[in-house]
Amino acid sequence: MRIDQAPEGGKFRATAAAALDGQVGTWGDADMLCVDLDGDGKIIASELGTGVGVIWTKEGRKALSDGSENEVIGGKKYTVITFGELVEAEGSTPSLSAGDNLYASANGIVDITPAVGDVYVGTVLYGGSRILVNMMGQKTVTVAGVAASGTLTIAEPVTTTDQFTIGTQQYTLLTTPVAAYDIAIGADEAATKVNIVAAINASGTAGVEYFAGTLAHPDVTAATFVADICTLTAKVNGTAGNAIVTAETGNELTHASNIFGAATLENGVDQVPAV
Numbered sequence: 001m002r003i004d005q006a007p008e009g010g011k012f013r014a015t016a017a018a019a020l021d022g023q024v025g026t027w028g029d030a031d032m033l034c035v036d037l038d039g040d041g042k043i044i045a046s047e048l049g050t051g052v053g054v055i056w057t058k059e060g061r062k063a064l065s066d067g068s069e070n071e072v073i074g075g076k077k078y079t080v081i082t083f084g085e086l087v088e089a090e091g092s093t094p095s096l097s098a099g100d101n102l103y104a105s106a107n108g109i110v111d112i113t114p115a116v117g118d119v120y121v122g123t124v125l126y127g128g129s130r131i132l133v134n135m136m137g138q139k140t141v142t143v144a145g146v147a148a149s150g151t152l153t154i155a156e157p158v159t160t161t162d163q164f165t166i167g168t169q170q171y172t173l174l175t176t177p178v179a180a181y182d183i184a185i186g187a188d189e190a191a192t193k194v195n196i197v198a199a200i201n202a203s204g205t206a207g208v209e210y211f212a213g214t215l216a217h218p219d220v221t222a223a224t225f226v227a228d229i230c231t232l233t234a235k236v237n238g239t240a241g242n243a244i245v246t247a248e249t250g251n252e253l254t255h256a257s258n259i260f261g262a263a264t265l266e267n268g269v270d271q272v273p274a275v
Helices: 189-201 239-243
Strands: 011-016 032-037 042-045 053-056 077-081 083-087 101-104 119-126 130-134 141-143 149-153 163-166 169-174 182-184 220-222 229-234 246-248 272-274
Touching: 169 189, 182 189, 189 220, 189 229
Parallel strands: 011 042, 169 182
Antiparallel strands: 011 077, 032 042, 032 053, 053 077, 083 130, 101 119, 119 130, 141 272, 149 229, 163 169, 163 246, 220 229
16 A cells, blocks of 8 residues: 555654653654554554554654654654655665565664564655665564584594583583493594594484483583584574583593684573564
């Protein structure tokens, strides 16, 4: 639907609630605030999945051309946009193109990159100097985040009593395991790598590759070594996995080529709303 086909250009008026005093939202040279309406027709701050539009605060107390952010003032009437048109917005940051999805945070900041807790407010229908946005404001879809990961490199034979820690669990490499979380040193380097993965995942044969009673690691899984590298992946997606320790401890890993890629797992990303 084109903006000129929507009632009053796709806009309707509402009164700002007192709690919105001083709130602003920005989009390049156009200032916007994601909003919802209460039963009295007052504008309230948007909550996840309930925002019905944005305030285009060009109609606020300050001129849009003065370069400052316009504040929403409690009790003042504003136009709430369902089909919004941003004029002369080709210089906005970030730039907008047809098909871009817009997201707003609770404080009204609008962006094309969603963060946790943001709400989807609309999609750009076409770009250029006059950007038309269909302000849907009701739709959120959760997509999974990214699990943190890291690497363990075993490039040389290990030494008996070598130790390493993943999370809070310490592992000890021994010719003959004597306690839970002891890993058997194999007949060669390749066999030892198999045993390390088996111990972390509690796969293979308990009592052979590792001491019986060893449980699967609660926080990570270990992939089969590819050449000298084993990839460790957090079991739960999100930034919390970035705190999982990967370190040499106790007697450490004797050979300098046997080492973790970092002190913790890395690159975990929390889930975000998307369309």
